[in-house]
Amino acid sequence: MCFILFILTSFAQGLKPQKSTNSLIHESIKLETDHIFNKLIKIRRSFHENPELAGKEINTQKIIQQYLVDLGLEVDTTIYGHSVVGILKGKKKGKKIAWRSDMDALLQNYPDPVAFKSQNKGIQHGCGHDVHMTIGLGIAEVLAKHKASLKGTVYFIFQPEEETFIGAKGMINDGLFSKIKPEEIYALHVSALPVGQIMVKPNEVFAYQKRIRIQLKNGLSKEQSKELTKKIQTSLSRLNPGSKPWEIQHMIDPKIGLSNPNTIYKDYLFTDNNFSTYTKNDILFLETYMYETKLANLGDIIPKVKQLIENNGYQNQLLSVSFVQENPTVVNNEKLTDLTIKALKNIYGNDVITTDNGQVPYFNDDFSYFQQKVPGVYFFLGGSNMEKGIIAMNHSPNFQVDEESIRTGVKCFSSLIVERLNKN
Incomplete structure (x- = not known):
């Protein structure tokens, strides 16, 4: 609504819009992200309070399914385990792009210094998947509002069983890519980087x-x-x-x-x-x-x-x-990584992207199996805020995430998907 009023007001005053159509879309994405931000915080905290282990994401699946249905997306929950695939078709034909969010929590009982603690004893979202799901839903909601001008199709893959490294492979083996045909696929992982920062690199992300x-x-x-x-x-x-x-x-x-x-x-x-x-x-x-x-x-x-x-x-x-x-490691498509870096910098400035110069040991992600089938890019999203005492070091005691990272993720990656849909 704010986007439409801006255009009408400009013409009513005899003025021409000073920004390109693409710039206006990204302005609208920022406004819409801000509009739903408090709603997304509530969803994230609900996920955090009600974590479910790999293979047991029953209620998590129901919440995601209903959210996507309410947005008007086609929804498929039949592919593998407790997975959810939402399909958003734009009014115009174009590219097909997938966004992956992982769903499962960890078997752990570390100190969790938040008011919305886990209600499931010994189970915690200590790796940030509650944030990942929330960002995925946020992107779906923002892009659904642009359905009339959207060029192409966006698939929202909510994947179970990432922590056990079998969910992605299970979805593929159960025919995910016979039902959907993405040309590009993206994912993120919240990290100990400063909030507001996105880090990425081509080729191997982890050791x-x-x-x-x-x-x-x-x-x-x-x-x-x-x-x-x-x-x-x-x-x-x-x-x-x-x-x-x-x-x-x-x-x-x-x-x-x-x-x-x-x-x-x-x-x-x-x-x-x-x-x-x-x-x-x-x-x-x-x-x-x-x-x-x-x-x-x-x-x-x-x-x-x-x-x-x-x-x-x-x-x-x-x-x-x-x-x-010997699990495969995440390997970012070199050409696609360069294109996404340029796109994000063009929209939100050079400071939004930080170059990753190394490979992280210990961690890994079965997103790598999707990348074996479809060119893809995996991002690190900053979740730490030292001034607030928030350190988003995954799988560690007192793991916390600055929820402003949700705003960054929804805004930036909604814009990225729009940009990539517009590229032939």
Whole structure:
């Protein structure tokens, strides 16, 4: 309504609008985001109070489904688990774009310093998925108001079971992309960056995480096992001088964090400090996670470990070395990432985007499976506000999110989708 009144008033006064049609759309998006902001805060807090674990997102699904139906979207809840897919068709033909929001909460009971605490004992939205869902619904509502001028189709994918890394694959295997045909796909994750900031980079966003398993004939003492695992750690380790990329609390440090070209979070390989050591059927198992930033180096790891074990005199005991867990990592489409950066900067200024110069260890996202099918971009959205004592460090005690990040997410990514729909 505000957008229409602005146009009518301009002409009634004999004035020509001073901004392009695209600029006016983005002005309208900002106004509409502000208009529904308090409503979105209530929804986010309701999600936060009523978290549901992976595979059990029953009530969460119902809330999302009803919200999208009320907006006039087509809604499909039959694809996989408790997923929801909302389809917004513009009045004009055009590109097809998908937006993914993850739904599930965590099994944890950390201190949660907010008034709207979880009502489900031992379950918390400690990773920000309550914020992700809220932003997805906000984008849907803002874009639904522009349906008459929207060029193309937007799919809103609300994905269950992200924390267990099976929801995206489940949706794909159940025929998601036979029902919808997006040409581009986007997602975000709230992070410890300052609120109002968006960070993105082309190619790998996270380090490649692999769990390596070594099997030996039982016969090593505890001391021998400890010495061998220490040598493996040291042999595999590749770090820039003085860097400790496992200390992820520094990811927002302007001197060594992700925003600095000389960040400690690039070009590394390290393993977890402690190996899991156990015996079964007279076989000794040594297992640990490792984090490697370079895809080309992954093929060298197992031969290197085998050679080290043999060189230390255990060639007769060695049975096998293998990766037993090796999920794909998020890889942003290079061309599409550059286009989205330019679009967001053109609309909201250079300060809205921060360049990501590294790869975060430990974390990952099964959004990577969607990216294997459709060119996609995954963004980090700032949720911290140091002045308010809010630090959005995921999976940690006292995790909080400045809810202004919801306004940033809805506004910026609604505008981005409109821009991308208008590009052939």
